[in-house]
Each structure stands twice: as C-alpha cells, then as structure tokens.
Amino acid sequence: MSLRHKIGVILGGVTLLIIGINSATLAYEENEEPIEYVDEEWVDQKEEAVEKVVLYRVETQKERITRKIHAVFPEEPRMVKVATCESQLNPDAIGPDGRDHGVFQIRDIHNAGNMFDEDTNIAFARVLYDRNGLRDWDASRWCWYK
Numbered sequence: 001m002s003l004r005h006k007i008g009v010i011l012g013g014v015t016l017l018i019i020g021i022n023s024a025t026l027a028y029e030e031n032e033e034p035i036e037y038v039d040e041e042w043v044d045q046k047e048e049a050v051e052k053v054v055l056y057r058v059e060t061q062k063e064r065i066t067r068k069i070h071a072v073f074p075e076e077p078r079m080v081k082v083a084t085c086e087s088q089l090n091p092d093a094i095g096p097d098g099r100d101h102g103v104f105q106i107r108d109i110h111n112a113g114n115m116f117d118e119d120t121n122i123a124f125a126r127v128l129y130d131r132n133g134l135r136d137w138d139a140s141r142w143c144w145y146k
Contacts, residue, residue: 061090065083066089069083079129082134083125086105087104091116103121110124
C-alpha cells in the first residue's frame with residue numbers, strides 16, 4: 001500500500017493540503033492546524049525513509065461558499081439556508097428546466113453574467129435581495145423557512 005493510499009484511508013476522504021514530508025506518516029484530528037504525527041510502522045525498511053508530512057486542513061467548497069454568503073449577507077443568516085435549499089451550495093447546479101443556475105439558482109432571464117461563478121452568483125443574489133427581499137426564492141420557501 002502506497003503512502004498516498006494509507007493517507008487516504010486514515011483521513012477518510014477529508015481534503016487536506018500536504019505541505020512537506022520528513023520521516024514517517026500522519027493522522028488527522030479535527031480542529032488542529034497544522035497536523036503532525038509520526039508513525040514509524042509506515043516506513044518500509046527497503047525504501048528510503050519518507051519525510052515527515054505536515055498537513056493543513058483545506059476549506060471545503062461548501063464551507064467556502066457559506067463563508068462568502070455570510071460576508072455578502074451579514075444581516076440575513078437565512079441566505080445560507082436559501083442557497084442550501086436551492087443548490088446544496090453547488091455553484092454548478094442547474095435547475096430542472098435548465099434555466100436556473102448556480103448557488104442561488106439565478107434565472108437566465110436576468111442576463112447577469114456567469115451564474116456558475118460563485119462570486120458572481122452570490123453578488124447578483126444580493127442585488128435581487130436588495131430589490132425584493134426573499135421573494136425571488138419563494139419557490140423553495142417550504143425548505144428554508146423553518
């Protein structure tokens with residue numbers, strides 16, 4: 001089993017950025033940055049010693065989008081729920097009829113630029129919110145108004 005495969009098995013799919021390597025291996029613990037751990041078992045006697053691995057937890061796509069929505073809508077915490085209901089915070093989401101795009105499922109009739117770009121989509125959602133409040137997302141109100 002390769003070191004990369006062993007790391008993947010231990011981390012269970014958590015996205016991490018490998019910064020450097022020294023003489024062994026690692027384990028993942030939530031909320032610790034950087035994460036360092038040495039396990040001599042991983043060093044195969046026949047191979048060169050593996051350098052120590054230092055990891056930093058990388059923000060997930062959903063965490064990044066949530067942070068951006070909070071920054072654009074600091075006074076309206078429901079907007080994260082709106083976007084979650086609309087697209088599961090997926091910037092590549094397309095509505096069932098193909099006309100709603102991105103995080104906030106902005107309708108193509110707005111011609112507001114690339115709605116698959118999360119920053120553009122969130123910024124235009126702010127424009128819609130300033131004009132109409134939450135009315136543009138009434139179709140998903142059953143989901144986010146809890």
